[in-house]
Structures are given as C-alpha cells and as structure tokens.
Amino acid sequence: MTDASSRMDRVLDLLRDPPAEPDVSAGYLDLLGPSAKPSPSLAQSAMQSAFLPQIYERVWRPIGFNLAKGWPIGPDTATEHAMARDWLGLSHPGYAARPPATVLDVACGPGNVTRALAQGVGRDGLVIGLDASQTMLTRAVADSTGDEIRYVRGDAVDLPFSDASFDAVCCFGALYLFDDPWTAVDGMTRVLKPGGRLVILTSRRPGPLPAARFGTALLRRTTGFTVFGDREITSALSARGFTSIRQRRYPLMQMVGARRP
C-alpha cells in the first residue's frame, strides 16, 4: 500500500460503501471516476476549469466574497474562518484544544476553508474536504500538508459517508451551485452525529422586491446559480429538527449555523 493510500484508511472507514480498490492516485480518494460529469450549468463549468483553481483563493474569493459580505464592514476571510470554527464548536489556534473532531468540508474547492478548519480539529482530529472538481482537488492536495486533512472526490448532493459520521459539517460558497440544494442539506444532516453542528455560507437575495425575485429566478435559469431568501435556509434547518439556529445576514450572502438534535 502506498503512503497516500494508507493515509486514506480513516476516510475509508467513514464511507457508506467503500470501494474494493480505492483510487488515490491523484492524492485524493476518487469516488467519481473518469466518466463522471458534474451538472453542466455555467456556474458548475467554471469550477471544473484549470484556470479558476489557480486564482481562486488569492483573487476570486477575497474579491467576490468580501464584496458580497459588505466589505469593508462585513467579515474578512480570517474572521469568516474564525466564525466557522466557533460555530462548529472547534478549537481556535493558540487556545486550549478541545477533544479531537471529525469534520466534513462539503464542496471544499481548493481546500482554503478545509485548511482553516484543520486548525481547529485538534490532535488526532480529521477534516475531509469533498469536491467534484478534479482541478480544484489537485490544487487542494498541492496546497495542503497537514496529516489531519484528506480529500475525496465525490458528489455533495449524494454524500458517500455513513450516517452520523461527523461532529461538524461545513458548506461554504457552494450550496447555490448544487442542482438540488435541499437534497444536499438532507445529506449533510444525515452524516452529522446527534448534537453535531452545521454551518453554511451561501447567497442571499437582497430583498423581497419583485425585481430581486425576477433577477434571481433569471440567474438560476441562465447560470444554475441559486439565490436564497432570508428565511429559506433557517426554515429548512428548522424543518429538519435543527436547534440553536443562528444567522448573520450580509448584503449578498448569509451565514447560518445550527445543531443537530
């Protein structure tokens, strides 16, 4: 067994249906294979390109997300990462470690949030970044050194993990890309342990005005990008039994956190 494959043992233990011959040749566990195609929306296609992962973390994300969060008033990237660790009940770098946590970062892209979460999982903790894009994951593997980080190529809308596998699940900057976001939320709920925490950072419709509704419906039809209303995510979590639901609203984004009963 190669080094890369032996380091995947903990991931394989968490899978609902582990492959007989795991493909870890690219440095991540590939559960989709060469023929798998993501949904062909415009927004999804951009995520599969070779170019975007090269500029995503340093240029695309800070500019796009910070503006959407209301820069300079909204939280910058470091604050957003600290909020994620806090809302997920993880440790903060430099503070006394909490018990080791097993965390799933859904649609991890190039691993930017995965690495921030890894700072809070503690000794012997584990954070798994899952994404469908080979180019994003290649970048994630190249940029991540910590032994507490593993990457899986899989579908966020059909999570490959067993029920109640994770202490915490994070899904930042991706729910709006999924063809079926509510099935994805069902999956995130399923893989959380009772008492486990979920945090989602996603789009926000700027207001209830008909023009905003029309614009976001048009966006969804033309690009596959979904814009969520202020109460859509919180209500969806409440309907699934989540408690301690909290929300921060920014001009074009929202962060929602909750605890699974």
Ligand SMILES: C[S@@+](CC[C@H](N)C(=O)[O-])C[C@H]1O[C@@H](n2cnc3c(N)ncnc32)[C@H](O)[C@@H]1O
């Ligand atoms: C904008 S990036 C977000 C990266 C990171 N989470 C962040 O907050 O910056 C969105 C990612 O979602 C992934 N993605 C979209 N649909 C997916 C799906 N159905 N399954 C897995 N990954 C998906 C894309 O490949 C892309 O890497």
